[in-house]
Amino acid sequence: MRFPVHSAGARSAWSAALLALAVAVATALAGGAVTARAAVTVRAADELLSQGKPATASSVENTGTPASAAVDGNVATRWSSAFSDPQWLRVDLGATATISQVVLNWEAAYGRAFQIQTSADALTWTTVYVTVAGTGGVQTLPVTGTGRYVRMLGLARGTAYGYSLREFQVYGSGGGTTPPPGSGTIPDPTIASLEATAGPLATATYTVPNPSGYKAGTITxxxxxxxxxxxxxMPGYQGTQQNLSWLGPRLASWGFVVVNVDTNTLSDTPDQRGTEIRAAGTQLLNLSNATGNPISGKVNGTLGVSGHSMGxxxxxxxxxxxxxxKAGAPLAPYHTSPNFAGVTKPTFFLTCASDVAAPGATYARPWYNSMTQAEKLYIEVPGDHLCPMTGYGNxxxxxxxxxxxxxxxLRDDTRFTPFLCGTQRDADRTNPSLVTQWTDTCPF
Structure with a gap:
């Protein structure tokens, strides 16, 4: 098949004296914070505030041990850090809370000297607990403090490995009753706001330094x-970042961190592009888990993907x-020998009615029909193969x-459901000048 060209235009050494000084200063600042190990109990009046909330870390050992694993309520998963000091793990409770206990469920790699800190803004921290004699295992720490953010700041490891927590649990009152992670500053959507060229959040861009596994990337x-x-x-055959340059800022202004990438070669296959997507996702998470860049702490660990044609x-x-x-939107997608019946993630197929390069009836529609375990949306709109690209389509x-x-x-923000699966969608779905086919698995 002939395709159209898509181009448009081990650890630093810590001396005993330095560690003792650091802990002494921190203790003084905390007003003599508690250092004794508490019994493993949780008071009945305490509420678990941290589970499922956004978590961020100074580093991760690998992609299988993300910060989010320490607040998922599953002791079979864990966060682990790089093998160096200091390291930290923090959780965003979503709103100011009164903190009464913190429970640390350590894996074998534990903290010997660490602090528990609270903050209103993740910039200025108050220390509410200090120890230089951590024992690992499950530690239940009585604390007194307030803040939206709570973190464990590790100063000295108990092993040669990093810090590793199966669960980081914060108990108290308040917090909790906030919109889904990443949506706290996003107002209720309307048709007018969603159809505007930009959403409610200001955005900026950052060029990916030293792209790994793909040619180049721009983060919005x-x-x-x-x-x-x-x-x-991900762009299509012979395409570049320009293909979807309209979409990056649009998504970012509604509360997403978006990396728009260039492929290693313009003729990379769909399978190669899948590998490059995975590499870009890994680097986006790594940048968020690192310090010294504007993406630090920006990504909550959840990933989505959208690509055009071979992308x-x-x-x-x-x-x-x-x-x-966790979710994806293939746009006028193309793949010659696919088997996607096993895809169980929510998927939005956007196809073009006059597409002769990747007709929806040949590619996207059979894939949609084969995916019996996924929430799905299929919308066909007027236009040719370029209809999802910058400068084309509605x-x-x-x-x-x-x-x-x-x-x-990606956020489980059900405020947006009516525009795809409710009365707000009907004006689009029934207008043949806007939509030529619409199929979905509503209600969702």
Missing amino acids: YPTAGGSYPGIVL GGGTMVALRDDSRF KAKQGKWLVSFFSRW
Whole structure:
């Protein structure tokens, strides 16, 4: 088949004296914070505030031990850090809370000297607990403090490995009753706001330094504080970042950290693009887990993906093969020998009615039909194969649908559901000048 060209235009040594001094200063600042190990009990009046909330760390050992694993309520998963000091893990409770206990469920790699700290803004910290004699295991720490953010700051490791927590549990009152992670500053959506060229959040861009596994990348991110889901954008055959340059800022302004990438070669196959998507997702998470860059702490560990044409085929490959990607939107997707029946992630197929390069009836529709265990959305719109690209198609409608889809499935923000699966969608779905086919698995 002939394709159209898509181009448009071990650890630093810590001396005993330095460690003692650091702990002494921290203790003084904390007003003599408690250092004794408490019994493993939780008072009945305490509420678990941290589970499922956004978590961030100074580093991760690998992609299988993310910060989010320490607040998922599952002791079979864990966060682990790089093998160096100092390291930290923090959780965003979503609102100011009164903190009464912190429970640390350590894996074998534990902290010998560490602090528990609280903060209102993740910038200025108050120490509420200090120890230089951590024993590992399960430690229940009585603390007194307030803050939206709570972190464990490790100063000295108990082993040669890093810090590793199966669970980091914060108890108290308050916090908790906030919108889904990453949506606290996002107002209720309307048709007008979703169809505008930009959402409610200011954004900035950052060029990926030393791309790994792909040629180049540009990250667009909200400048507001907090952490957000990450999304990888992948161009089509002979395409570049320009293909989807309209979509990155649109998504970022609604609370996503978006990396728009260039492929290693313009003719990379869909499978190669799937590998590059995974590499870009890994680097986005690593940048968030590192310090000294504007993405630090910005990604909450959840990933999504969207790609055009062969990039849409790569999107399906990533959804099938990489559990980190929780939702995807293939746009006029193409893949010659796919088997995507095993894809169980929410998937939004956007196809073009006059597409002769990757007709929806040949590619996206059979994939949609084969995916019997996924929440799905299929929308066909007027236009040829280029209809999802920058400068083509109805970007007000496409943007509304894509923002709503990723908000619903990457943030679990049900405020966006009506625009895809409710009365707010009907004006689009029944207008043949806007939509030529619409199929879904509503209600979701």
